Amino acid sequence: MPLKNTNIVSAAQTKFGALEGVTLREMFSEAVDKATIDAGIPKKDIQAAFIGSFIPEMLIHQGHTAPLLVDFAGLKGIPATRHEAACASGATALRAAVMAIESGMYDTVLVAGVEKMTSVSTSGATEALAAAADDQFESSIGLTFPGVFGIAAVAHMQKYGTTEEDMALVAVKAHKNASTNPLAQFQKEITLEKALTPRYIAWPLKLFDCSPISDGAAALVLTSNDKAKKYTDLPVKIIGSGQASASMNLCNRSDLTSFSASVEASRAAYNMAGLEAKDMDFGVVHDCFTIAEIIATEDIGFFKPGEGAKAVRDGVTALDGDRPINPMGGLKAVGHPVGATGTKQAVVAYRELIGDAGPNQVAKHDTAIVHNFGGTGASCVVTIMRRGDA
């Protein structure tokens, strides 16, 4: 049965990037203000907050962040809980908020995601990120996050003939889309030649195959059908939600060319919505690495296994293609403040669906899928959204 009662009525993000001098609580507060006051939604209407954040303990030496953040943002006294699923933290917060509204417990809630990563050195951030992999069995032999996706890339190249150039084309597309997104970390197009610069991070992945280290926050206001009219004439309905887990270490997976949690979460979300991949007008997927976007578009059923790279080559996933993917620039070019990403992806889908994406607007925008996965793919959350009047 499709979800019936959950509406997104506002959505906003801060700029993503190295936000020097801006603390975690300040970027959170900015995103909340944009999603509430600036959207005509009084903060007093917010009954609870669901916040995605990955690892502020290691990045800014701060635990128990949810109450600290809502207090700073003027949401005094409301229930506030942090949700953690590595890079999928933002979408697990969104999913918890959806359940809270569908259950009837609350009418109007805040979903937010936030991460401050540039407060530590690159090696400090790498170490913090590595905490999302299996420490005892994989990180301990020197496997890194880019390494995990390097292994997936090698397997995909061997099985399907995907090439380094195919992956580079994903980066070129991401930078092109982000070039007209003023909130993106990188707003400059890159050539294919530049994307192929052989600065290897984890062979065959190069610098331009990897999403950057970023700061940023995003926020959504969700409300029930009865209250939605009070805030907007054009809500976006959340009609399907799926979540799955998988083995954290790669060696326990029988297939390295697909992420089982992505397949299972997307099928669960489609089933709930009563829709199929072909019914989606566009997709917002987790492109932490270029190969991750190619595999995600196959896992969510946009393309058959092994045909994701061809779709990129043929321009099918371009902003003006038949099945646009990451129309605002993805994690790759907009940035990847880990805990904020899942919420930011929902912000992108919302803006595209209501026709508010400016130069990044996709042509068909009734229904969208949002795919957010965590760490090595051990968590995945998929959300299906449809514009209220569609």
Place this chain on the structure above:
Amino acid sequence: MSEKPTVEEYLKNIEERMFRAYRCVDCGMVIAPPSGTCYGCGSSKMDWTNVSGNGKLISFTVIHIAPDEFSEEAPYYVAIVDLEEGTRISARLLGFDPLKPEEVKLGIPLKLDYEKGKSGKTYLAFKPA
């Protein structure tokens, strides 16, 4: 080999170059790295087992940018290896030039080995058979 296997002991065995896998007491499935329950039958009764050390290369990467602990060792190979006994493990790959990964072919036969890292740790590793 009747004591109940533990993760601590599994890691110590690697450090001492005496790799052993878990084996499900109920269905005989060989499991490594350790799992609390058998992937085959769901049993949580485990025992130790020795393995042949014969394996096959499934996939790999070359780590160029490594965490501080391993940075002096970079670039180095990390591989996913299918053991003859039917389980998969992650390990270092030895015997290939990390700057010529194009020369490594998936599916090649491998043999269990160990590598003493500059970090002082001993890693599970494989070399061409």
